[in-house]
Amino acid sequence: MTTELPDTPPELTEGPAPVPTRRTFIATTAAVGGVVAAGGLAAGSALTDQDSPAAEAPPSGRLSLTVNGERRTLTIDNRTSLLDLLREHLGLTGSKKGCNAGACGACTVLVDGQRVNSCLTLAVRLEGAEVTTIEGLANGDRLHPLQAAFVEQDAFQCGFCTPGQIMSGVGCIEEGHTDSAEEIREWMSGNICRCGCYVKIVKAVDQVAHGK
Structure with a gap:
């Protein structure tokens, strides 16, 4: 009776399996992830092409209104x-x-x-309405009184807020x-001047309101 053990399979006698390095681990992970992502994108693309509904055009409507005395329909x-x-349709x-x-x-x-x-x-919502913008205040080359008062009172610096300030001032007067001055400041409080010209803005509105 023999006591010899069967030969060990060759793969078990070649020593321990090599431990993967950090670089090979990252490379393998990236490769597998890329394959999975590519498969997902392909599947998603196929789903989009085949199953998504066609994009619908946004609803539109026909509008007629008067802007600075001119009837516009679009x-x-x-x-x-x-x-x-x-700004974008009427310039x-x-x-x-x-x-x-x-x-x-x-x-x-x-x-x-x-x-x-x-x-x-x-x-x-403005069908049939009459709209007045800063461009519609002057009468040709003749400035609106409040526009002129803003110049006289030096009621602006950068000028970005000035059109809105003037339009609000016209409304406030009407x-x-x-x-x-306190009432003017209260009713003009929705108009912000980041340059801080509030004192002169109030003076301009007061000048036109009281003919000063």
């Missing part, structure tokens, strides 16, 4: 703000896009004589909120 995306209508860039959230007043215009933040106003 078809626009129903999501268009009055500010974007003025009236005097109204400025400051915060685009109704907080700075740089986009102020008059709609049927009332002050509005044009960035918050949907254009399609609304009759000019009995005192």
Whole structure:
């Protein structure tokens, strides 16, 4: 009776398996991950091509309104703000896009004589309305009295907020909120001047309101 053990398989007698280095581990992981990602992208692409619904065009509407005394009729995306209508469709860039959230007043215009933040106003809701922008205040080369007062009082520096300040000032005067400097400041408080020209702005509005 023999006591010899069977021969060990060759693969077990060649020593321990080599320990993978950090570099080979990273390379192997990256390769496997790339294959998986490529497969996922391919599957996703196939799903998009075959199963996704066709992109729908945004709803649009036809709008007629009067801007600075001129009747305008155009078809626009129903999501268009009055500010974007003025700047991008009609080329009236005097109204400025400051915060685009109704907080700075740089986009102020008059709609049927009332002050509005044009960035918050949907254009399609203004069918038949009359809109006045800073471009519509002057009479040819003759400035509106408040425009002239802003120049006389030096009521601006960088000028970015000035169109909105003037339009808001015109509205403030027409609304009759000019009995005192304090009242003017209160009713003009929605218009921000980052240059800090508030004292001179109030003086300009007061000058026109009281013929000073």
